[in-house]
Amino acid sequence: GQNIDQPTEMTATEGAIVQINCTYQTSGFNGLFWYQQHAGEAPTFLSYNVLDGLEEKGRFSSFLSRSKGYSYLLLKELQMKDSASYLCAVRDTRGGGATNKLIFGTGTLLAVQP
Amino acid sequence: DVKVTQSSRYLVKRTGEKVFLECVQDMDHENMFWYRQDPGLGLRLIYFSYDVKMKEKGDIPEGYSVSREKKERFSLILESASTNQTSMYLCASTIRNEQFFGPGTRLTVL
Numbered sequence: 544g545q546n547i548d549q550p551t552e553m554t555a556t557e558g559a560i561v562q563i564n565c566t567y568q569t570s571g572f573n574g575l576f577w578y579q580q581h582a583g584e585a586p587t588f589l590s591y592n593v594l595d596g597l598e599e600k601g602r603f604s605s606f607l608s609r610s611k612g613y614s615y616l617l618l619k620e621l622q623m624k625d626s627a628s629y630l631c632a633v634r635d636t637r638g639g640g641a642t643n644k645l646i647f648g649t650g651t652l653l654a655v656q657p
Numbered sequence: 658d659v660k661v662t663q664s665s666r667y668l669v670k671r672t673g674e675k676v677f678l679e680c681v682q683d684m685d686h687e688n689m690f691w692y693r694q695d696p697g698l699g700l701r702l703i704y705f706s707y708d709v710k711m712k713e714k715g716d717i718p719e720g721y722s723v724s725r726e727k728k729e730r731f732s733l734i735l736e737s738a739s740t741n742q743t744s745m746y747l748c749a750s751t752i753r754n755e756q757f758f759g760p761g762t763r764l765t766v767l
Contacts, residue, residue, distance in 0.1 A: 574754060585747060585758035586700075630700065644690075644715070645756060649699035
């Protein structure tokens with residue numbers, strides 16, 4: 544079966560660091576994605592991990608451990624504009640690798656407070 | 658810049674109406690997707706297409722159909738709209754490891 548779990552809500556303070564966790568169970572795995580979605584807008588791509596380890600991109604970093612079925616998104620130097628939903632998604636290889644079908648978690652709503 | 662556009666941002670239809678949601682991408686992507694997004698349920702895949710005239714069912718295809726006559730255009734069709742199809746509909750297209758989403762269509766079925 545497929546299952547992706549992430550916390551429903553988190554709160555953090557401006558300037559701080561926050562870590563959003565994601566655990567997954569899928570029948571096939573070919574990469575994990577993080578998306579940011581502001582209220583009323585479409586998701587936008589943040590990061591992609593297919594190998595174990597940490598990928599850093601400015602204030603945002605994403606970590607993957609395939610053996611543990613675990614990823615996290617790390618946001619540093621939080622800004623008010625980082626208040627958004629953060630979606631974890633796993634690329635599912637069921638049916639072959641020709642398509643990039645993603646399975647999404649329900650998202651983590653992050654509120655950044657002054 | 659990759660651009661994915663959807664025909665409407667907001668749409669209100671009546672139960673039983675036939676509804677067409679259009680999605681167009683301008684980057685010659687082969688793979689296109691239709692999702693719906695509901696509170697507490699996240700993004701769920703309705704249908705996807707990996708080439709012209711090719712389509713595959715996603716996780717929740719019931720009540721929907723799709724059409725891909727041209728590479729740049731992927732249409733979602735609600736043959737007879739029902740109130741439980743009130744939702745945000747998101748189209749996406751893919752290049753390599755990234756899905757690009759359209760702005761979404763918020764559909765209300767009365």
